[in-house]
Amino acid sequence: MATVETTIAGASRRQSLLANEWVRFAVRRLGILVLSMWLLVTFAFGMIHLIPGDPVRAALGFNADPALVAARRAELGLDQGLLTQYWTYLGQLLHGDLGTSLQSRLPVSQVISDRLPNTLALAGITFVVTLLIAVPLGVGMAILTQHGRRRGTELGYTSGAMVLSAIPEFLLAVVLVYLFAVKFQLLPIAGRAGFSSFILPVAAMTLGSAAAISRIVRVEMLSVLGQDFVRTAAAKRLRPHRIYLRHALPNAMTATLTLSGLLLSSLVAATVLVENIFAWPGLGPTMVSSILSKDFPMVRAIVLVYGGLVLLINLVVDIVLAIVDPRSAIRKA
Template identity: 60%
Template sequence: MAGNPWLRFAARRLGRLLVSVWVLLTAAFGMIHLIPGDPVRAALGPMASAQVVAARRAALGLDDPLWQQYLHYLGNLCTGRLGVSMGSGLPVSQLIADRLPATVEIAVYAFLLALAVAIPVGAGMAVLTRGGRRRHAELAFTSTSVVLAAIPEFLIAVGLVFVFGVSLGWAPVAGRSGPESYVLPVVALAIGPAAVLARIVRVEMLAVLRADYIRTARAKRLPARLVYLRHALPNALTATLTLGGLLLSAMVAGTVLVENVFAWPGLGAAIVQSILAKDYPVVQGVVLVYGLGVLLVNLAVDVALALLDPRSTIRES
């Protein structure tokens, strides 16, 4: 391993991933136990007798010391058991399997929409404003993108519901009932990242357009379309795709609020309901899935960077 930089890179990344997973598991366990209230009483209702509540707590191991509960939790995870929902009595793994596709769908669709909008808009603005041209267009683009990137997803979602759902009636505002029901949630998730990516594409494209090989291509009288699309754009997209991978992690996390605005049957709605009900196993399982998703996306970005620029990435790692 000492002589192979790729093995050292893989070992470091794997070590960081394992430490991050342990921190994630510990944080999920600790935070859920800091929530005030009795989860068993919340699940059984106020009419349940004290004896029934005590028996249920003992059956779930909630009377054990916290460190024993933690070890039991880790042991169950190592054997693939996420526990049983205190409210519904269903296995947490079944609940996650039922709801995960809905969350992944809107996150991936929003990511693709953000790329589809940001790349042509950012590249087009770079071409229009290169060399200090069209200052008014540059100012309008910069101001608009900053404002859109700063608005939280749930506010965008509420605005879309009011305008296009309630006022105009163009799209459904709740549920997952057909292709049209995806429009507003996906747009709500994509607007902010698209604005950020468009600015990055423009900056990277402007830097590429000032490069010597672009001047050489122009000196050869190549068509402008060929210069921009074949020579400039591919070289400008490396940083964009890297940041896009990181924004995908943020999109996954952003689904929590957006799903609740649109009553989307995904993990975001499930975790909010579980927190309110103090359903420990569901909260821990959903937090674990979200956290692992973010960690795996970040790992994929690191690997992509290593493949695109092996020398600098592996040396820095």
């Protein structure tokens, strides 16, 4: 009876400890997120004031009446001290006010809400396609080349993957546009008009990323396939697909999940250049045109959106890793 009570008490203590670790993990991650958002907001505010030029005069024209320029600066609060502007900006953000575009005179939140879904669609589809290519490719190459077999296949795969992963997305985009849109005229060259318009921009961002991730998957899979529990499963004469998919693959996914989070973060940033090449109606062209026209409220808001998405992705990846491997992820947090 005492043994049973001791076992129950031990299990209760372990559950309580695990619950406390999850609470500490959540508090730490939330604190990091809040601090990171504050730093991002401060950076976005300071970045605008470090860029030379007068945004009001750039919006109204260099020959605008000085009285009109002064009135517009007062309307935007740019005639106040820097610290006062900063606190005003924080207060506006807390109330969900991103300001008004200096060029279009539209609310910044309206412009972002119109264009952000297109950017998220492009990045999200690219992310899914990349994983659908990279994970099976990496697993397949690990199985084919384990124990030092098929050296020629390994060399060709590694060389090709290294070359593809080293080519910038915008250069791949230019090549794809020339081949499939200009020379052969198989796909649309610009804009978003149905499924076919996704093919070239998604391919431009997928090829290098899939090559890089598949190499990581292959290395992790080879490491797992050499461990004792896999050899034990093979000695039990389990079916190969069960060994690879049920026993080996889940243990090889931790590094892949981490890299996938970094990939999605980079894809969000990569859309800026790729969207401009394909005239995609997302935030990328808006950001470039806003920088050129010194539309600082728009630039500042887009920087916050991109930065916030990256922080959110990193938080989701941390949570997923904690669920997959709670002992290491939570204690390292």
